[in-house]
Amino acid sequence: MNNLPTIILEQKVHRKIPQLLLKFKYNDLLKDTLKKIKGSKWSITLRSWYLEDTSQNLELVHKYFDKIAIIDDSKISKKTLFKRNLTEDEKVLLNQYYSYLKGKRYSLSTIQTYTFFVADFINFHTKTPLNELNNRSVELFIEKVFIERKYSVSSQRQFISGLKLFIAFYPHTQINDLFLERPKKSRKLPNVLSQEEVLDIIRSTQNLKHRAILALIYSCGLRISELINLELIDFHIDRKQLIIKDSKGRKDRYVSLAESFLPLLSNYYYSYKPKKYFVEGQKGGKYSAESVRQFLKKSCLKANIKKPVTPHTLRHSYATHLLENGVDIRYIQSLLGHSKPETTMIYTHVKRKDLLEIQNPLDLALQKLKNTDNNNEKLGLSPKI
Numbered sequence: 001m002n003n004l005p006t007i008i009l010e011q012k013v014h015r016k017i018p019q020l021l022l023k024f025k026y027n028d029l030l031k032d033t034l035k036k037i038k039g040s041k042w043s044i045t046l047r048s049w050y051l052e053d054t055s056q057n058l059e060l061v062h063k064y065f066d067k068i069a070i071i072d073d074s075k076i077s078k079k080t081l082f083k084r085n086l087t088e089d090e091k092v093l094l095n096q097y098y099s100y101l102k103g104k105r106y107s108l109s110t111i112q113t114y115t116f117f118v119a120d121f122i123n124f125h126t127k128t129p130l131n132e133l134n135n136r137s138v139e140l141f142i143e144k145v146f147i148e149r150k151y152s153v154s155s156q157r158q159f160i161s162g163l164k165l166f167i168a169f170y171p172h173t174q175i176n177d178l179f180l181e182r183p184k185k186s187r188k189l190p191n192v193l194s195q196e197e198v199l200d201i202i203r204s205t206q207n208l209k210h211r212a213i214l215a216l217i218y219s220c221g222l223r224i225s226e227l228i229n230l231e232l233i234d235f236h237i238d239r240k241q242l243i244i245k246d247s248k249g250r251k252d253r254y255v256s257l258a259e260s261f262l263p264l265l266s267n268y269y270y271s272y273k274p275k276k277y278f279v280e281g282q283k284g285g286k287y288s289a290e291s292v293r294q295f296l297k298k299s300c301l302k303a304n305i306k307k308p309v310t311p312h313t314l315r316h317s318y319a320t321h322l323l324e325n326g327v328d329i330r331y332i333q334s335l336l337g338h339s340k341p342e343t344t345m346i347y348t349h350v351k352r353k354d355l356l357e358i359q360n361p362l363d364l365a366l367q368k369l370k371n372t373d374n375n376n377e378k379l380g381l382s383p384k385i
Contacts, residue, residue, distance in 0.1 A: 202215050
């Protein structure tokens with residue numbers, strides 16, 4: 001037992017969100033295991049892996065590392081380190097709910113998320129029989145757990161979604177599903193690069209493999225998970241197409257390969273000779289998403305781009321540039337693999353061409369004044385004094 005590596009858990013606010021830090025000496029097994037937990041990221045500034053600080057993630061850490069590491073949680077607040085006190089009947093019910101979600105063909109991460117949130121909800125009302133839980137029970141749970149612990153809006157939406165399914169599975173509570181509303185999702189505008197900035201990043205990337213990765217992400221509008229799961233058989237060179245299989249929402253889609261990318265693709269393939277996946281790690285197998293994020297940051301520094309850039313920024317830029325070039329929004333929705341047109345419509349808010357065509361009212365006011373008084377030399381905002 002003493003030969004096991006140690007993971008030290010800490011809590012810290014990072015990027016305005018409470019995070020759970022996992023600190024350990026470099027270990028391939030721990031690193032690969034951590035990648036199985038959705039949302040895990042590496043921070044260069046924190047010099048640590050981190051997850052959103054939720055009881056669900058804390059429980060996942062204990063579940064995945066229980067037999068392969070010693071978990072030092074002495075620095076975690078007692079408020080976070082609560083243990084569920086579920087009855088045997090409640091455990092059986094939750095296992096049945098888990099199976100119910102599997103039967104609905106939800107992804108493993110969604111099943112785990114929904115089950116954990118519903119388990120937390122039942123545990124919070126441990127002294128109240130399930131058939132007596134009502135809408136006020138839900139409100140209390142949100143007020144005392146989600147609000148006080150500053151959980152994200154997306155986590156709260158996931159809880160409501162999971163609870164709605166639980167009510168359909170176990171319709172014996174007094175919770176009225178009709179009044180269960182998800183909080184509105186934050187609608188932040190995506191960060192977008194200019195076409196010149198994208199080219200500067202790609203040209204600043206000296207490593208051939210890294211350059212091929214960035215060029216493909218941008219030219220096909222890929223999600224980072226789609227890039228990592230991409231196999232060589234997915235490239236249809238003769239048709240200049242790429243098929244993206246089993247993507248978000250279990251959807252397949254085709255995207256076109258850029259003509260200018262094909263020589264780079266050929267150069268990369270014959271230089272690195274990947275066996276199965278488009279990009280592979282040093283020991284074979286899938287490439288690391290965190291590695292892409294790290295070398296992208298280095299390329300941005302070399303290109304003198306100081307705004308925050310992630311692999312998803314390249315996807316946002318791809319969509320925006322298509323829109324600016326006159327591609328119909330419906331085609332862009334298909335190329336991105338969006339289920340709803342509303343998701344794609346966000347790019348209409350960052351179209352540079354349309355914004356430039358709108359005349360600013362200040363400019364119009366000064367122009368109007370100038371047209372009525374051609375002899376006035378002090379019509380500008382910065383006249384000579």
